Amino acid sequence: MNPPPIVIFGTSGLSAYSIENIIDRLNESNQIAIDTAPNYVSAEIAIGNKIQRLINEGFKREDIFIQTKIDWQDIIKVGTQTAIKNSLKRLKIDYIDSLLLHWPFPDIFIKAYKEMEHSYKVGIAREIGVCNFKLRHFEMLLNDGISVKPMINQIEIHPFNTCSDIVKWCNEQEIQVQAYTPLLKMLPKVSENSTLVTLAKKYEASIPQIIYAWNKSRNIIPVTKTSNPKRIDEIFKAFEITIKEEDLTRISSLNEDYKFMLESWGCPGY
Template sequence: MNNRIKLSNGVSIPVVMVGTNGMDYLILKSVVTAAISRGFFAFDTAPNYISERYLGRVIKELMSEYGYVREDFFVQTKLDWKDQINNNVEGAFKLSLERLGLEYVDSYLMHWPYPDYYIKNWRQMEEFYISGEAKSIGVCNFRERHWSSFFSSDIKVIPHISQIEIHPLRTCTTLLEFCKSRGIVTQAYSPICKMIPQIRDNEVLAGLASKYTCSIPQLILKWHIQRECVPISKSTNPLRIISNLDCISLEISEQDMININTLNQDYKFMIESWGCPGF
């Protein structure tokens, strides 16, 4: 099993990323250490996650302690919506690099398609990619109408990554296939939908987890991977991180993939309208 997938520009990304939202230094050190013990070096952060500064510190420490080099890590952060509307795209990017203590990021994403701003802001993000300070660039929370506006504009760089909420209750099949047709790799946040009761107590998922001798989170994460969608797995428990990443060894049958897809309800766990009017 290949544990990496290539973006359209040739940059390779691990098939699972680790989320860092809300983690302090001590938790992040244990989580990152657990992830790399399983061979996964990809981490997702953002300015409002509070973890940028800690993530950069942890990466430097692990490089010193274990001899890793910067190129071993895939670090992804984002452009906050407040910086979009305040015309602070370049300043926000430079501040993220400063907090991380890095000369470049492997991926820089626009966190929200803020109305009247996101196309203009994308043009500024393209400059970070052209300069090499961002090895890839992408977007988050784009719906069909945002893509339509995007591709009818004069953007120079087609996004390499699209990050959206995907899980068995929200399969986003049309969006996923659209992005594939454009060579855009999709990342899934909330990939196990916080294990809400509709997931945790689901008879189909429980039955398949029993069939494959795995946990429901492992089953769902591998479902994402086999759809060529990169899940962003988050836990503050390092043992759970290790368990989740062990999903790699599973192989779900085509029929069981279909069975999971049928659970779709277009259910959205995260309500975004507070941070992106008109979303």
């Protein structure tokens, strides 16, 4: 089995053209790791078309990491098993490297997760996990007789939302944490922050590189996004940077529990 990717590239809101360009550039780096979801418009279809072309050209399926998710609309409308089959069809693959439950949808998330367990057991999903789970959601799941513990928790993490409690708990449980929106979309809050600007100068790096390196120090895999293939080299080089302990603490101390994504998108009040 291949080692887990050091960084995963998101596809929400990207055009098919951008997705193709990014995968081409990742192909040159030999590290194709993609995050998608059925509700990212037609991203799964664009990824499937591109991956099929690469495989036809001799690229090995096992060298491509594809992560997709289960959405509540699909759980309700077609059921979890059919939702997984539909993703496989769109992605033109016969197994998913990592299958995540998109949100802890009230009333239906435990049943949906148990169906994901089945996909794991029959090899359709090589890893299964969750997104946007807090400790209370894990407690509900773990107390409901599941047989495969989630392997991944994908949550919003950046220097202004460090999620230290849930990260610590997941590390203790050997649940791999993935950070979505790791750059907080490079909003001015990030790009103009004096601590991050100072550290970028100190390490002769960009602010995104500082943030990716900080994630690595916390054993977190960033799920970032770019429409610009020219940024890919910069992103991979970030993982060669070692930030001193006192500077890691400075970054973590920027935390103010600031979230870009609504607390309970898709599951209001939860």
